[in-house]
Amino acid sequence: MSAARVPGYAELLTAADAPVLQVRGDWTLAHYRPLAEQVEGLRTRLGAGIRIDTEGLGALDTAGARLLHSLLGGERLAALAADAGALSGERRALLRAVAAAMETAVAEPAPPAGSAIGDVLEHVGIAMLTFRQHVVALAGFIGITLESGLRMLLQPRRWRPTALAANLERTALDAVPIVALLTFLVGAVVAFLGATVLANFGASIFTVDLVAYSFLREFGVLLTAIIVAGRTASAFTAQIGSMRANEEIDAIRVLGLDPIDLLVLPRVLALLLALPMLTFVAMVSGIVGGMLVCAVKLDISPVMFLSVVQNNVGLSHFLVGIAKAPIFAFLIAVIGCLEGFRVSGSAQSVGEHTTSAVVQSIFIVIVVDAVAALFCMEMEW
Structure with missing residues (x-):
């Protein structure tokens, strides 16, 4: 060989x-x-x-x-x-x-030896920087949306009633069944727990006040906002994100149209109208659920239930609850649209930003609701 x-x-x-x-x-x-x-x-x-x-x-x-x-x-x-x-x-x-x-050939430098505390602080710092970027981007997008809305308000020719009606149907009418069913069940659970606990003190009649107060002030608007955040904010992000991935938004700009006017404002206005209506439905459904449990478990008739609500629960509680709905609606819609515009162009990016929109919306709704509750408590409203 x-x-x-x-x-x-x-x-x-x-x-x-x-x-x-x-x-x-x-x-x-x-x-x-x-x-x-x-x-x-x-x-x-x-x-x-x-x-x-x-x-x-x-x-x-x-x-x-x-x-x-x-x-x-x-x-x-x-x-x-x-x-x-x-x-x-x-x-x-x-x-x-x-x-x-x-x-x-240059040898790669050895990675610096780290510590557990240093790694934790590094992650905290990265998380804080990311949070700051989200806050700045959200504030800027809110400003752009308000500016476009005020400008369009003075120009009736640019109003888009067809897009508003279509988005209103998807965000309000289609969401009524799930909102009514969920709040009805939660109202029943709250009444059942109240009746179980208050019966030990001989104060079962106050279950009516518990259900009415909780749903008029907190549960009605909060549960509705969380449902809408998971249902509508994700839809807004997926719709706009898919358009961005397919370069449809670039085509809109080429045609001389403003994507904010065309895509964002109809969705924001639709949700501003939809969430207060859904909140009212949630309040009624929750109270009806509590009324059913009180009738079955405590022998409190619907007439007596409504009489206690009328005598003990003031209109201010309803106004406090319903006043939160437009604030939550605006924040949810803006976050959903903003995350849609931040999609980079792939299907994975659409999924990531859709998840981010839902998480951010639920987070900010709960934070704002907690701040509002503290403010109302200090103001004795």
């Missing part, structure tokens, strides 16, 4: 004058794995006065030259490349190129 067909290998021989390293066979990528194992075993055994015999060297490529550099080191490889009698000109040029590339 000729030398060109022999798999590459290296062998260290002992001679009278100096040890000899014989390099034989093909040093190519096809034989890289066994050659690398041999190189690893021989590298530490090569002394200072060793001679290198390359007479039986077969084929050589860059992978083999890289292994020779690892075996011999930079100085020995440079001496071998300079010896015109040992190798041909092409192979010496290849060895010089590989040696130069290996010498100029």
Whole structure:
């Protein structure tokens, strides 16, 4: 078998004058794995006065030259490349190129040693920066939306009643069944828990006040806003995000139209009208659910239930609850539209920003509701 067909290998021989390293066979990528194992075993055994015999060297490529550099080191490889009698000109040029590339290669710096506390603080800092970016972007988008809305208000020709009606149907009419059913069940649960606890104190009649207060002030608008945040904000983000991914928004701008006027304002106005109506439905459904439980468990008739509500629950509680609805509606719609405009162009981005819209909407609704509750408590409303 000729030398060109022999798999590459290296062998260290002992001679009278100096040890000899014989390099034989093909040093190519096809034989890289066994050659690398041999190189690893021989590298530490090569002394200072060793001679290198390359007479039986077969084929050589860059992978083999890289292994020779690892075996011999930079100085020995440079001496071998300079010896015109040992190798041909092409192979010496290849060895010089590989040696130069290996010498100029910059080792990657080792990652700095971190600590658990440092990692936690780093994540906290990144989260705070991300939160700041979201707040700034939301504030800017709210300003753009209000500016466009006021400008359009003075120009009736630019009103889009068809888009408003279509969005109003999707956000209000189609959401009535789920809002009514959910709040009815929650009202029943609240009345059941109130009746169970208050019966121990002989105050079962106050279950009526509990249901009325909770749904008029908090549960009605809060549950409705959470449902709308999960149902409508995600729809707004997916719709606008898909348009952005398909470059339809760019086409709208090319046509000389404003995407805010065309896509955002009809959705915001529709939700501003829809959420107060849905909140009223939720209040009624929750109270009806509580009324049913009171009638079955406490023998409080619907007439007596409504009489207690009329005598003990003032109109101010209803006004406090219904006043929150437009605020929640505006924030939910703006967040949903903003996340749609932030889609980068892929289906994965649409899904990520849809999830982000729902999470942000629910978060801001709960935060604003808590702040409003504290404010109303301090104002004694």
